[in-house]
Amino acid sequence: xxxxxxxxxxxxxxxxxxxxETSSIPALRLHFVDVAGGTANEAxxxxxxxxxxxxxxxxxxxxxxxVPSDTVYPSQWALPHxxxxxxxxxxxxxxxxxxxxxxxxxxASVSDLSGRLTGGYSALGGNPTTDANGHGTWLASIAAxxxxxxxGIAGVDxxxxxxxxxxxxxxxxxxxxxxxxxxxxxxxxxxxxxxLMAFSNPTYSSALQDAVDYAWSKGAxxxxxxxxDSSSVAHYPAGDSKVIGVSATNxxxxxxxxxNYGPDTFLAAPGVDIAADSGSGTQFVTGTSASAAIVAGxxxxxxANDPSxxxxxxxxxxxxxxxxxxxAD
Numbered sequence: 001x002x003x004x005x006x007x008x009x010x011x012x013x014x015x016x017x018x019x020x021e022t023s024s025i026p027a028l029r030l031h032f033v034d035v036a037g038g039t040a041n042e043a044x045x046x047x048x049x050x051x052x053x054x055x056x057x058x059x060x061x062x063x064x065x066x067v068p069s070d071t072v073y074p075s076q077w078a079l080p081h082x083x084x085x086x087x088x089x090x091x092x093x094x095x096x097x098x099x100x101x102x103x104x105x106x107x108a109s110v111s112d113l114s115g116r117l118t119g120g121y122s123a124l125g126g127n128p129t130t131d132a133n134g135h136g137t138w139l140a141s142i143a144a145x146x147x148x149x150x151x152g153i154a155g156v157d158x159x160x161x162x163x164x165x166x167x168x169x170x171x172x173x174x175x176x177x178x179x180x181x182x183x184x185x186x187x188x189x190x191x192x193x194x195x196l197m198a199f200s201n202p203t204y205s206s207a208l209q210d211a212v213d214y215a216w217s218k219g220a221x222x223x224x225x226x227x228x229d230s231s232s233v234a235h236y237p238a239g240d241s242k243v244i245g246v247s248a249t250n251x252x253x254x255x256x257x258x259x260n261y262g263p264d265t266f267l268a269a270p271g272v273d274i275a276a277d278s279g280s281g282t283q284f285v286t287g288t289s290a291s292a293a294i295v296a297g298x299x300x301x302x303x304a305n306d307p308s309x310x311x312x313x314x315x316x317x318x319x320x321x322x323x324x325x326x327x328a329d
Contacts, residue, residue, distance in 0.1 A: 016307035077268030103136030112152035141277035156297025198289035232262035239264030
C-alpha cells in the first residue's frame with residue numbers, strides 16, 4: 001500500500017475489496033490477503049485500480065528445481081556441468097526428435113531404453129536392436145535414456161527422444177566406410193533429426209563427406225567423436241564439413257588427457273566417468289564417444305523444444321551457449 005496510511009486505513013482498503021488479511025510484512029508495506037473462493041481475479045482488478053494500493057499480484061506457486069528419480073542420477077556429474085538441471089523440470093518440450101545411433105547396435109532389452117527404440121537398420125546384415133559390443137547401447141542411453149522413471153540413468157534428452165539403431169560397426173568395434181556411408185544415408189532418408197557417429201580415423205573420405213552433405217540437406221544435425229589419441233591431427237568424420245566434432249572434458253572442465261583436439265573440434269563436453277546403461281547394469285565410460293553422445297542428446301532436446309528450428313539453427317544455439325574453453329585452437 002502507499003506510504004502514510006494508518007493501520008486502520010490499511011485494513012479499510014483490504015475490507016472494501018472483500019479481503020481478509022492473513023499476514024503482513026510491514027517493512028515492505030506488504031499484506032497477504034485471502035478473498036472468497038472464485039473472486040480472486042475480480043478482487044485483483046479492484047485492488048490494482050485502488051489509488052491506495054501500489055501494486056497487487058495473485059499468489060503464485062513456484063516449483064523447486066526438479067531432481068529426477070533415476071537411481072544413478074546422483075553419480076551423473078556431467079549433467080549439472082552442462083546446465084541440464086536448469087532445464088529439467090522447467091522446460092517441457094512439446095515436440096519430439098529422433099537420434100540415429102550409428103554404432104554396434106542398441107540393446108532393446110535394456111529397461112531404461114524401453115519404448116525409445118524406433119525402426120533401425122543393419123548394414124552388416126544383423127539385428128540392429130542387439131549389441132554384441134555394448135558401445136552403441138552406452139551411447140544411446142547417455143543421449144536419451146528414460147528419465148525420471150526410477151531406473152538407471154537420466155538421459156540428456158529427457159523429452160522422450162526416439163532412438164534409431166543403425167548398425168554399422170561390428171562386434172569388434174571396427175566399421176568400414178562403405179557400411180557407415182550406407183548408414184548415414186539410411187538414417188537421413190528415415191527422418192533422423194540427429195546422427196551420432198562415435199568413431200574416428202585420420203583418413204579423409206570424399207564419399208563420407210558426400211554422405212554427410214546429403215544428411216545435412218535432409219535437415220539432420222551430425223555429431224561425431226574426435227577420438228581418444230591425445231592428438232591434434234584431424235580425424236574424420238569429426239573433421240568433415242557440417243559435422244560437430246566433439247572433444248572430451250573432465251569434471252574440472254579441462255580437456256581430458258586422452259582426448260583429441262584441434263581443427264576437427266567444434267565443441268567439447270564431459271567425457272570422463274560418464275554413467276551409461278548396458279545389458280548388465282550401469283557402466284562408467286570415458287572417451288570422446290560419451291562426449292559426442294551428450295552433445296547429440298542436447299541437440300535432440302533443442303529440436304524437441306523447437307521443432308521448426310533447422311539443423312543450422314540448432315548448431316548455432318549449441319555454439320552460442322557453450323562456455324569458452326582454452327583458446328580457439
